[in-house]
Amino acid sequence: MSFACGAWLPAAACAAAGPALDIFLYLIPSAALAVLLWIASSAHPAFFVFTAAGTLCHELAHFSVGLLTNAEPVGMSVFPRRIKRPKGGHNWELGSVTFANLRWYNAAPAALAPLLVLLVPLGVAWWRTRKGLAFDPVDLAIMFFLAPQFLSFWPSPVDWKLATRSWPWAPLLALVLACWYFKDVALGLIKA
Template sequence: MALQGCVSWLPAAACGGAEMLLYLVPSAALALLLWIGSGAHPFFFLFTTVGTLSHELAHFSVGLLTNAEPVGLSVLPRRIKRPGKGHNWELGSVTFANLRWYNAAPAALAPLLVLGIPVLVAWWRTRHGWVFEPLDLALALLLAPQLLSFWPSPVDWRLAARSWPWIPVLLVAGLAMYFQAELLELVKG
């Protein structure tokens, strides 16, 4: 059920997810407050633990599936030295024994899958219309850390770069599948 009047100013396809996006606004606002708070004091890391666990479990599970051989998992925050910039916090980490060109990107970018959690919860709560209930407040508290943790870290992006030869291959394969009919016409003459 789309929001009333949405189709008057947006395409119908965009209105289908409008309630889901509206449902996630409180979680996103809380995520912003947690992000600001965690920069001010490490106490706020307690509120991001669920997101950190999701982030690291995504690395670990995709690493298992792609034969990256995860050998270590930590979700305990620790201070790390940043070259020339003082100290920073590492909220968690996963170490791999077999990170190669074919499994580096899937294992390193696996936290992007964490975004599916808030999307699925928003779909579940809004699929038959949405009326605010106390459960939604609890869900907003649980979803905020997920919105903070789905983005891969700079280290994750550097590790994913080991798989760079696959990016053009997958792009060409995806375009070939999308334009399959046109390519067949071109080949047939």
Template sequence: MPDSFWAAAVFALVLRGINRSLGTTALLLLPGTICHELAHWITGWALLADPEDFSVRPHREARAPLGFPRTPAPGGAMGANRWILGSVTFRHITWYNGLFVGLAPLGLIPAAWWCSRQIDWNTAPLLAIPWFYGTAALLGSGIPSSADWQIAFRSWPFWLFLAGWVLLHA
């Protein structure tokens, strides 16, 4: 892997760690958020999960302890507020498409690798900056969120098959 790929990976971690209470952070992460949500939408459409709502408008959400309903962030006292940068809702997530829809953003990692191959700091340093940012944005947005993993785990037959396969071949 090129060194620029690893440097962009570190930059992506820095972007993910920035305090999301800042509006400028949401703007900085917008290209990656659009790619992340498009990955869900396209995969959901292709696998008949029936995507119905696509949003990349950041909004606050309060985290509630497990088992409690979530409250709106303004004035909500349950848990720390966090920014939701984007979302896609589906009408038909099932055991056969949930895994692929939930983990669709992982498909952005090969695209990030391709972007990193376009970076040439020696001959065109100014042109390398957008490629570097694109690599970092794709890497950062290629990590499934906790909500994405919840959708993926709805595909319990796949996970059962995978566990059986691992046990038989271990």
């Protein structure tokens, strides 16, 4: 089934947006399904099965970036388990990765690695919309694979806490790299 952009938006808007609009429109059903999965999984633990693909990608992102940055991952689990909340009650931990060498230089990349999971839906959407926006039966299956990725790309509160071990070194390093990369532009602005 093919959807023309011009049926929804003026031709000028379709021309200006280009492939980005097709990617955005392709991902809307997956994002909507992600919201439904989030609601269902918070209602009953049995729905965690639908988030397993996202949990696996989240933990593999930690593990892979940990390997690349010498954080030495020593353990990985993708089995949900109940944990106690600090202020009482229980919560679910869907997966975890443990590191043996988490230091100032690799804490932020290893802890914030799940942000890279967002590249999975974007890459798949780009691949499926290269020849225009069209939905085939296979896209329904792809939607069920992509929806959990939207739920798993955001780092957990524990991940953000671990990333602070790189503070202020990681932002300072990013600033230095950005200055070096854009040095010609900055020099051009200064000379003008």
